Amino acid sequence: MAYKPTMQCVWFRHDLRVADNKALSSALANQAPTIAVYIISESQWQQHHKSTIQIDLIKRRLIELKKELSELNIPLLILSCPWFKDIHLSLKPVFNDLNVSHLFANKEYEANELDRDHKLTDLLPNIHCTFYDDKCTITPGKILNKTQQPYKVFTPFKKAWREYFYQHFPTIEKVTASVQLSTPQLNSLLRYSENDFTNSMSNESKAWSVSNKAILNNMRQFCREKSQHYHEQRDYPAIEGTSQVSPYLAIGAISAKQCIMRLHLEANNQLTQGQEIWLDEIIWREFYTHLLHFYPLLSKNQAFLSFDKYIQWNNDRNKFDQWCKGETGFPIVDAAMKQLNNTGWMHNRLRMITASFLVKDLHIDWRWGEQYFMSKLIDGDFASNNGGWQWCASVGCDSTPYFRIFNPTTQSERFDNNGTFIKYWLPELTILTGKLLHQPNSKPLLTPDNYVEPIIEHAVQRLKTLEIYKNAKAQDVAS
Ligand code: FAD
Numbered sequence: 453m454a455y456k457p458t459m460q461c462v463w464f465r466h467d468l469r470v471a472d473n474k475a476l477s478s479a480l481a482n483q484a485p486t487i488a489v490y491i492i493s494e495s496q497w498q499q500h501h502k503s504t505i506q507i508d509l510i511k512r513r514l515i516e517l518k519k520e521l522s523e524l525n526i527p528l529l530i531l532s533c534p535w536f537k538d539i540h541l542s543l544k545p546v547f548n549d550l551n552v553s554h555l556f557a558n559k560e561y562e563a564n565e566l567d568r569d570h571k572l573t574d575l576l577p578n579i580h581c582t583f584y585d586d587k588c589t590i591t592p593g594k595i596l597n598k599t600q601q602p603y604k605v606f607t608p609f610k611k612a613w614r615e616y617f618y619q620h621f622p623t624i625e626k627v628t629a630s631v632q633l634s635t636p637q638l639n640s641l642l643r644y645s646e647n648d649f650t651n652s653m654s655n656e657s658k659a660w661s662v663s664n665k666a667i668l669n670n671m672r673q674f675c676r677e678k679s680q681h682y683h684e685q686r687d688y689p690a691i692e693g694t695s696q697v698s699p700y701l702a703i704g705a706i707s708a709k710q711c712i713m714r715l716h717l718e719a720n721n722q723l724t725q726g727q728e729i730w731l732d733e734i735i736w737r738e739f740y741t742h743l744l745h746f747y748p749l750l751s752k753n754q755a756f757l758s759f760d761k762y763i764q765w766n767n768d769r770n771k772f773d774q775w776c777k778g779e780t781g782f783p784i785v786d787a788a789m790k791q792l793n794n795t796g797w798m799h800n801r802l803r804m805i806t807a808s809f810l811v812k813d814l815h816i817d818w819r820w821g822e823q824y825f826m827s828k829l830i831d832g833d834f835a836s837n838n839g840g841w842q843w844c845a846s847v848g849c850d851s852t853p854y855f856r857i858f859n860p861t862t863q864s865e866r867f868d869n870n871g872t873f874i875k876y877w878l879p880e881l882t883i884l885t886g887k888l889l890h891q892p893n894s895k896p897l898l899t900p901d902n903y904v905e906p907i908i909e910h911a912v913q914r915l916k917t918l919e920i921y922k923n924a925k926a927q928d929v930a931s
Pocket of ligand 1: 834
């Protein structure tokens, strides 16, 4: 006879959704009474530089998730445990009281999270724990190169990903209601007073809807109306040409698979150029997650390429602060940092420009920027952020070559030519036009007094970068 738990628990982490959730649907397939938990780990989150805006988004989403789960007869218990290492202490009493025998959760691939789950199975010996691969549409390990190794270059990864995807065309995980809990079981739950996280909510993320309906509608609307133009619009920060699904993917309020399946549905399985390119971007997310799975050192401050350890950074704290505040004297960089600081989101083109500026114009260790982004982004996702930073710093897997150095002024002229984006975030520059807007100090007398002077000279820093990287590579070869 099939094994049937007396009571089971689904532990929600970065998968705050009911639809297309492997851990949840696998639990529900057992047709046993089910509870759900979420554990707020403020101290651990701080150590991981999780942004307050993302924490707020999570908390707001939890309120919705609780309602959605209750419609499936699943009570969601929101617990608090500052550190991952003590999580078993939070779970044990609940599991004992409710006679929980089986725990379901979706895997998280970061080192501390893996370690937490690994230890938990020892610390809760009577609980049958099952962890599912759910973050990616294609599970890490399913696509390997001819020598059965993970791909280290994006284009062949993408090709293999597409082949696998179209051969196995996935389906959305189904959900059915759970068996109802008995009255004594429901009474036992009352002992666990609700963690009153609503008191500490900052409401910073209120511009982002958290209802399942709104989240899905926005994604569907993008697939229906904007995805065809994605290739023409995605690089211009003044245009809303990208999907802005990243905050929801980051907390798992939506799955990558849901986005991909909807794209195919809207396109009637005949993707246009713009839609193909949008799919590529989601595959980048999968690429970085697969890499994290195979190379745990990536979550321990290490670069993929070994020459990184010989790079002579010039970690100037003042310049770093100027970059963080958006006071570098390079309008596109400053406007971008103001967008990040004020909204928690930054356009992808600008993430590349600002990251390149920090690393290749200021010569500041990319790890400083990675951490700062994480502490501000509403869509902070370790794998994508780390991958993006290593790409820009030319030390990652299939990253940009070290001699490719963005010129912030020409990037600005190209991608915000009439300055709509810059002027929005830097109103003091509204009076400038043409080339001057992109490089105000080229005519100091015309530059508004309240705008900062450039903190570096790009041409000079560029030559230094080439030198620094060449030296680091030479040292690496010699070592
Ligand atoms: P769209 O252009 O609509 O793309 C759809 C989805 O594809 C995104 O939501 C995202 O999940 C994925 N995607 C798109 N571009 C990339 C990419 N280059 N790498 C990985 N996935 C991608 N993305 C995050 O989700 N979290 C991060 O913490 C993060 N940090 C980054 C740091 C740097 C330095 C750089 C260069 C990029 C970073 N990205 C990160 C990737 C990218 O900038 C964002 O995913 C994108 O801007 C989100 O906006 P969107 O949802 O409108 O994207």
